[in-house]
Amino acid sequence: MPTFFCSAILFDLDGVLLDSTHVVAEQYARWARERGLDPAEVMKAAHGVRTMEVVRRVAPLLDAEAETRKIEEREAAADGIVAIPGAVALVNSIPRGRWGVVTSGTRFLATTRMRKFGIPVPEVLVTADDVKNGKPDPEPYRLGAELLQVDPLTCLVVEVISLPTTYPREELREAEVVASGLPEIQVSLNGTDGRDGLTVSVAGRSAAQKRSNF
Numbered sequence: 575m576p577t578f579f580c581s582a583i584l585f586d587l588d589g590v591l592l593d594s595t596h597v598v599a600e601q602y603a604r605w606a607r608e609r610g611l612d613p614a615e616v617m618k619a620a621h622g623v624r625t626m627e628v629v630r631r632v633a634p635l636l637d638a639e640a641e642t643r644k645i646e647e648r649e650a651a652a653d654g655i656v657a658i659p660g661a662v663a664l665v666n667s668i669p670r671g672r673w674g675v676v677t678s679g680t681r682f683l684a685t686t687r688m689r690k691f692g693i694p695v696p697e698v699l700v701t702a703d704d705v706k707n708g709k710p711d712p713e714p715y716r717l718g719a720e721l722l723q724v725d726p727l728t729c730l731v732v733e734v735i736s737l738p739t740t741y742p743r744e745e746l747r748e749a750e751v752v753a754s755g756l757p758e759i760q761v762s763l764n765g766t767d768g769r770d771g772l773t774v775s776v777a778g779r780s781a782a783q784k785r786s787n788f
Contacts, residue, residue: 576751578774579764580730582722583668584715587677587684590732590756591661591693597652602628605645609633624678624708646679650686657692658737660756665694668761672772674698674722676714676731698722735759735776751776 588594602620603613611632619631625645629638665673674696677684681701688695698721700714707713712726719726735751753759758777763770 576776578730578735578776580772580774581672581724581728582719583673583730583732583761583772583774584676584718584722585665585673585732587675587679587687587693589658590737591658591665591675592655592687592691593658594649594655594687597649597654600654601645601648601652604648605641606632609636609641622678622709624702625680626702627708642680646683649679650683650690655687655691658756660759662692662694664756664759664761665696668772669763669770671697671722674700674718676700676709676718678702678709730772730774732759735774753777 585591588598598620599617602616605611606613606616616628616632620628625642626638629636629641629645633641675684675688675698677700679687679702681699681703684699684701685695687693698718700718700721702708705711705713705717709715715729715731716726719729722729735753737753737755753776760775760777762773762775764773
């Protein structure tokens with residue numbers, strides 16, 4: 575059973591705590607058709623990056639801020655999103671102030687979704703509004719670690735531990751460990767770093783030996 579020792583944990587939101595893949599794809603496709611764009615090309619540009627960046631990439635002549643508001647307001651109002659099984663129990667098992675969420679969505683979209691679908695809003699929430707450079711740039715995760723007051727090198731990201739939600743297991747070769755679901759992840763205090771470190775045990779299997787560096 576792979577085991578990690580860390581000071582704090584950062585979660586992605588979509589595909590990790592919330593199953594929103596279908597809704598996101600549906601709203602991007604709707605917007606693409608309205609703007610005369612190829613939905614498939616829009617989706618190629620969309621995964622894991624901010625909506626603003628998607629709009630700028632696929633429709634540089636449009637008002638990116640206005641188009642982003644339209645897309646994300648629709649996403650926030652849409653039904654069909656559910657919490658990933660085990661998400662609420664997992665985050666509630668971690669002491670307050672020792673976990674946060676780093677998302678490519680705006681704060682409006684993230685908090686609306688979390689409240690609507692039952693995910694506790696953490697003390698540390700890093701969104702598209704809070705950074706100059708969105709994921710995959712490390713800036714959002716560095717900021718998350720800073721707000722949690724921990725060294726980024728001691729902060730575990732639940733993307734390094736991956737779930738086969740958005741992508742199938744065989745495409746997650748860059749992950750340290752692939753867990754079949756959040757119930758396979760257990761968090762406990764180990765009391766080794768002066769303010770109780772966290773031990774994270776995963777009933778999954780290694781997908782790669784490569785770690786992410788912040």
